[in-house]
Amino acid sequence: MTSLRTIFSIGFLLLFTIACRNSAKIGLGQLSGGETVSFVRNDSEGWGIDISGGKTPGMTQANPVKLDILLNEDKIVQRVSGYASVKKTRSGIEAAAKVEHEGGAVFHITDHWSISNSVLTLKRHVRVKGNAEGGFSSSVIFETGSSVTWPDVKCFAPGALYGDPTFDGDRSPGGTLNHEAKRFLMREDILPAPLFAVAFSNNSSVAMLNPSPDGKSTVEETRMTRDIMIDPIFRFGSLGAWQNEEKPVEFGFTFPGITTAFGRGTDTPVRTRWIRRFHPVAEETDHHYEIRFRFGSNEYFRDVVMDAWRWAWNTLDPQTSYTDVEQMRRLLIDQLASQVTTIDGRTGIPFVMSTQDTALRQWNWTMIAMGFVGKNLEGADLLLREAERDKTERGQKMHKQGSEIINSMIKALNTVPLQATGYDLATGKPWDHEWLAPWLRNATEDMRTLVHAYQRERDLGRDNPEWFNWVKKYVDWLMLQQREDGSFPRRWEKGTSVVAEPTGTTSYSPVPLLVIMTEETGDQKYLQAAVRAATFVWENWGTNGLFIGGASDNPNITDKEAGMLSLEAFLSLYEATKDKTWLERAKVAAGFAESWIWIWNLPMPEDAVDSLLHWKKGVPTIGPQGITARVAGSVDQYMAWSVPSYAKLYKYTGDEHYLEVARVLLHDTKSMVAIPGRIFDLRGPGWQQEGWRMGPGGSGRGVGGHRFWLPWVTTNHLRGIYGLEEFDQELFKKLSVKTEL
Numbered sequence: 001m002t003s004l005r006t007i008f009s010i011g012f013l014l015l016f017t018i019a020c021r022n023s024a025k026i027g028l029g030q031l032s033g034g035e036t037v038s039f040v041r042n043d044s045e046g047w048g049i050d051i052s053g054g055k056t057p058g059m060t061q062a063n064p065v066k067l068d069i070l071l072n073e074d075k076i077v078q079r080v081s082g083y084a085s086v087k088k089t090r091s092g093i094e095a096a097a098k099v100e101h102e103g104g105a106v107f108h109i110t111d112h113w114s115i116s117n118s119v120l121t122l123k124r125h126v127r128v129k130g131n132a133e134g135g136f137s138s139s140v141i142f143e144t145g146s147s148v149t150w151p152d153v154k155c156f157a158p159g160a161l162y163g164d165p166t167f168d169g170d171r172s173p174g175g176t177l178n179h180e181a182k183r184f185l186m187r188e189d190i191l192p193a194p195l196f197a198v199a200f201s202n203n204s205s206v207a208m209l210n211p212s213p214d215g216k217s218t219v220e221e222t223r224m225t226r227d228i229m230i231d232p233i234f235r236f237g238s239l240g241a242w243q244n245e246e247k248p249v250e251f252g253f254t255f256p257g258i259t260t261a262f263g264r265g266t267d268t269p270v271r272t273r274w275i276r277r278f279h280p281v282a283e284e285t286d287h288h289y290e291i292r293f294r295f296g297s298n299e300y301f302r303d304v305v306m307d308a309w310r311w312a313w314n315t316l317d318p319q320t321s322y323t324d325v326e327q328m329r330r331l332l333i334d335q336l337a338s339q340v341t342t343i344d345g346r347t348g349i350p351f352v353m354s355t356q357d358t359a360l361r362q363w364n365w366t367m368i369a370m371g372f373v374g375k376n377l378e379g380a381d382l383l384l385r386e387a388e389r390d391k392t393e394r395g396q397k398m399h400k401q402g403s404e405i406i407n408s409m410i411k412a413l414n415t416v417p418l419q420a421t422g423y424d425l426a427t428g429k430p431w432d433h434e435w436l437a438p439w440l441r442n443a444t445e446d447m448r449t450l451v452h453a454y455q456r457e458r459d460l461g462r463d464n465p466e467w468f469n470w471v472k473k474y475v476d477w478l479m480l481q482q483r484e485d486g487s488f489p490r491r492w493e494k495g496t497s498v499v500a501e502p503t504g505t506t507s508y509s510p511v512p513l514l515v516i517m518t519e520e521t522g523d524q525k526y527l528q529a530a531v532r533a534a535t536f537v538w539e540n541w542g543t544n545g546l547f548i549g550g551a552s553d554n555p556n557i558t559d560k561e562a563g564m565l566s567l568e569a570f571l572s573l574y575e576a577t578k579d580k581t582w583l584e585r586a587k588v589a590a591g592f593a594e595s596w597i598w599i600w601n602l603p604m605p606e607d608a609v610d611s612l613l614h615w616k617k618g619v620p621t622i623g624p625q626g627i628t629a630r631v632a633g634s635v636d637q638y639m640a641w642s643v644p645s646y647a648k649l650y651k652y653t654g655d656e657h658y659l660e661v662a663r664v665l666l667h668d669t670k671s672m673v674a675i676p677g678r679i680f681d682l683r684g685p686g687w688q689q690e691g692w693r694m695g696p697g698g699s700g701r702g703v704g705g706h707r708f709w710l711p712w713v714t715t716n717h718l719r720g721i722y723g724l725e726e727f728d729q730e731l732f733k734k735l736s737v738k739t740e741l
Contacts, residue, residue, distance in 0.1 A: 025050075026086055028093050029115040033204075033297045037113070037120060039086045039093060046082025047095065049113075051120075051142070055204035055297035058145045065097045065109050068254075070135040070278050073228060077102075083111070092121075103132025105281050118295050126287040135230035135278025140291060141252030148200065150182045150243045154301050156197040156207075157186045157239070158309060158595040159560075159626030159633075163199070163301050167548045167558045169630035171262040174558075177270060178260065183242035187257040189215050189222075190633035190695035192598045192626055193312040196239035198251050199304045205296040207308035208239050208253060211315050212290055215602040221277070222605055222701040224261070230278045232285050233606065253291045275696075302545030306591035310657065318599040318622045320663055323670045325736040329721050331675060333386045333398070335686025336379055336714045340401045341366075341425060346412070347404035348425045349379045349711045355682045355689045356707055367431050368409065369422035371445035372552050373712045374436075376422075378446055380405035381453040382718045388460070403464075406450065410470045416477050418443060419495045430494070437500065438492045439552045441509040441565070444478070447471045448513040451520060468520070475517055478510060479529055486532030490555060505541075505549030505556050507533040511569035515576045527576060534569050538585055542566060547592055551628060559628040561638060563593030567645050574652070583652055590649055593642065594661050596625040598635060602694055604702040613702040615672060615692045616680055623668025624692070633695015634705075637688070638712065640669040643720035644727045647735070651728065663735050666720055673717065688713050 026047075028037040034054035039047050048062035063080035070076050083095040092114030099107040105128055112123040126138055144153075154163040161174025161184060168175045178184050188194040188210060197207035214235035221229055238257030243249045256277035263271035279285045294311050296304060339349055348368030354360035368376050380402040387399035412423035413430060421443050422436035423429060436442070454467040481497065482488055487504025514530035517523070541547055550561025570586035573579070602621045604610075610617050624635035646662035649655065672689070674682040682688070690713055692704040725732040 026088055026093070028088075028113055031115060031120065031295050032118045033295050035295055037115060039083070039095065042082055046084050046097065047086045048082050049142075054295065055202060056206060056295055057148050057200055057202075057204070059142045059206075061142050064095070064111065064140065065099065066139040066141060067099055067107060068137045068139070068258075068276070068278075069101060069281075070228065070230065070276070071102065072134065076276070079107075081109075101130075101132050101136075101281060103130075103134065103281065105130035105132040107136070109138070120293040120295070121290065122292075123290045124288060128281055128283050128285050128287075130281075131283060132281040135280055136287075137254055137256055137258065137276070137278050138287065139252055139254040141250050142206075142293075143248045143250050144200075146248055148249050150249060152201045153241065153249055154199045154304075155184050155241050156195075156199065156301075156305050156308060157184065157632075158192045158195055158312075160186055160190060160629055162305060162546045162558055162592070162629075163544060164546055167546070167556055167629070169557060171270070172630050173259065173632050174629050177262055181260075181272070182244075183240065183260070185238050185240040185242070185254075185259045186632075187238045187259045187696065188213055188236045189217070189257075189602055189701065192596055193309070193316060193600060194237070194239065195308060195312045196241070196251070197304055197308045198241050198249075199299070199301050203297065203299055205299055205304045205308070206251065207294040207296065207304070207311065208251065209292050209294070209312050209315060210237060210239075210253070210289065211292055213316075213600050213602075215600075217605055217696075217701065219605045219608050219700050222696045223699065224275060224696045227274060228276050228278070230280050232279055232282070234277050234279065236277075237289060237291075253289075255287070255289045300543075300545075302543065302588050302591075305545040305595060306588065309591060309595040313599055313657070313660075316599050318664060318668075319620075320667050320738075321620050321622065321671060322738045323667050323675075325666065325721060327675065328670055328673065329718065331686040332673070332714050332718050332721075333382060335684070336711075336718070337383060337398055337401060338686075339711075340383075340405065342404070343425050344428070346408045346425055346428055347401065348408055348423075349374075349376050349405065350425070351422075351710065353709050354707060355687050355709045358683055362708070364433075366425040367422055367433070367436065368412075368425050369431075369436055369442070369711075370409065370413075370447075371421065371442035372439070373710045374422055374442070375446060375711050375715045376405055376409060377453075378449045378715045378719065379711050381449045382715060382722060384453055384457065385722050402453075406453070406464075406467060410466060414470065415495065416473045417492060417495055417497055418474065421446075432494075435553065438494060440488050440490055441506050441550070441552055443474065444510040444513045445565075447474060448516060451513070451516050455520070471513075472517070472521075475510075475513065475526065479525065482529055482533065486529075486534075486536035488533060490549065490552075501555065503549070503556055504536060505562070506565075508537045508547075508562070508566040508569040512572040515572040518576070530569075530573060531577075534566075534573055534582070534585075537566060537569070542585060542588055545588060545592060547589060554628050554630060557628045557630050560593050560596035560625055563589050563596070564639060564642050564645070567593055567642070571645060571648055575648075586649065587653070590646065590658070590661075593639065594646075597639065597661070597664060598622060598624050598626075598694070599664075602701070605700065608700070608702060611681065614689060614704045614707065615694075615702040619671050620668070621694065623664055623671060624694070627691065633697070634691060634693050636691035637669040637672075638716055639665055640720045641716035641723075643735075644723035647724055647727055647731055651731070659735070662724070666724065666735055669720075670717065686714070688717075 051059040165179040194210035216235040234256040237255040241251035351367035383398040383402035387395040420430035491501040517526035547562035567589040574582035650658040
């Protein structure tokens with residue numbers, strides 16, 4: 001006879017099992033910001049996800065599984081599903097769903113969700129049972145609450161979008177046309193890190209990151225000649241945010257990636273082109289990925305940029321490929337010296353040379369330019385520096401070259417206001433082209449270097465008063481151009497004080513020069529002008545985590561050089577005043593600038609012919625940086641120049657992260673410089689072409705727009721080396737060698 005206790009126990013277990021089966025909610029856990037993540041049963045659609053509490057707006061997804069299924073070139077259908085089962089485990093939640101394909105195949109989706117501090121992680125695996133025509137992609141998407149609208153969010157994608165799309169160009173991924181369409185969709189292979197963040201008006205945010213990006217593709221795919229392609233090799237996703245019609249704002253990740261582009265020309269309305277990639281509906285298809293969501297609170301947008309980027313850096317943990325710094329220094333300075341050219345007593349560094357053909361001459365090769373990409377005075381300064389290291393005939397020759405470059409520039413451009421910021425080596429006349437117009441940046445950047453060269457040479461017993469007098473004459477004229485709000489125009493008409501481009505976006509450029517003028521003359525008016533100019537930059541853009549207008553040939557475009565130069569401006573003011581306000585602002589500019597550095601390895605197309613690639617197979621892509629938001633996905637090595645800046649931040653703040661950035665910029669930026677035994681297809685050691693494409697388009701991944709060298713390529717590498725050693729020799733030694741763990 002069964003006891004009452006046994007009957008009661010069986011009944012209790014039965015009721016408990018039924019209760020579990022009928023439970024409406026299963027909790028995953030709580031994030032560190034207070035958000036609770038739960039799986040909620042929907043009456044007819046299985047299990048969905050709910051995130052509520054904390055600072056971030058409520059987020060839900062009734063159907064966590066979304067598949068886009070390509071039936072044919074003209075038909076794509078969406079299949080959405082809740083989870084059929086949700087099971088709690090020690091490590092999180094295991095959720096599963098099944099989606100049937102019209103062609104008879106079945107998709108089995110297994111998702112693992114987990115929480116660690118402020119991060120929610122999804123690991124997804126889609127298995128295909130059976131085979132069918134067409135292709136598929138999968139997405140994980142969250143919906144915000146109905147109170148959140150498109151104007152309420154700011155988005156951040158490194159190297160592509162920093163909240164305000166106004167300065168990103170109209171047709172770029174982070175530009176105004178996409179903003180007007182209420183969507184931003186970023187392929188991973190255009191981003192320095194596969195990261196995208198959405199910031200809300202209450203200072204909360206959610207950032208998405210692929211912690212283990214792959215990026216594999218093919219030559220044809222990366223050329224973007226076809227809108228729809230199916231291939232199991234595609235291993236890149238896309239991240240973004242959007243709002244469709246009256247629906248809530250959504251954000252999420254799609255794999256393989258999807259993006260939009262716009263027709264070229266003057267088409268009205270502009271044609272939107274959707275580029276979609278799929279995996280085949282086949283049993284052998286390997287479709288899996290991991291995506292992490294970081295929930296932030298109490299962050300201004302500038303903090304979102306810095307904190308989300310720092311999270312991505314720490315997660316991806318970029319590994320440095322060390323170079324022999326002393327060998328690199330010598331190869332680069334010898335390459336620079338080899339290009340110094342003298343015509344009719346005038347000496348300069350040509351504006352452009354082929355990295356492959358020694359006989360090839362561009363139409364503008366005799367253009368001798370100041371600052372930006374020409375950097376003749378900075379090149380001269382580097383030759384003078386090396387001459388002090390080498391007392392042999394080699395060093396003597398470099399000293400002569402450096403001095404003659406400077407004297408030739410002053411002779412050609414001796415009138416103030418400047419006729420140009422460069423001249424024709426063949427004629428000695430100012431170069432009459434917009435590239436070398438009287439740009440604020442071009443002149444002040446190289447003149448700052450010239451004052452340093454003047455001071456160092458004077459300390460060595462060689463006085464060149466004409467060097468400093470020329471700079472002072474220019475700076476005293478420049479002081480008269482500063483406006484009441486502290487800003488300076490970007491450009492003037494040649495030889496006059498007539499403003500050709502009034503915008504003040506590059507007002508950070510003259511700040512270090514003005515600071516050193518006070519140091520040299522003792523007159524505080526220059527420092528006061530510098531403070532006013534830097535304050536203008538901060539109040540108009542820096543406070544929002546945005547810096548624009550660095551590249552003279554891309555006026556008023558969001559770009560990394562604006563961040564680099566703002567960092568220099570703020571650091572120079574901190575060093576001059578010891579006011580920690582400027583150090584805090586320097587950290588914001590540094591965070592912006594470093595977010596353009598590539599910190600993951602993107603493979604070149606597997607079917608590419610290596611001899612046709614400019615960035616060669618197997619060369620790590622850690623270190624290069626995006627150029628401007630207008631051309632997201634194109635990279636160069638300009639930030640090699642900023643090694644001393646990040647070393648200074650490390651010394652002034654004690655933050656080890658800045659040391660890591662300095663190390664990457666010192667070593668990893670040299671990966672495509674030709675060295676003995678690794679010439680690539682370049683003309684010799686010390687050569688490197690100007691830039692490359694990582695993102696899709698043009699001739700495809702790994703191919704740049706040209707094979708030319710400009711003086712900045714070498715001077716920026718060298719400035720990073722010489723500048724670090726000059727700032728702190730012990731730190732230079734520490735960073736130059738591999739740290740043993």
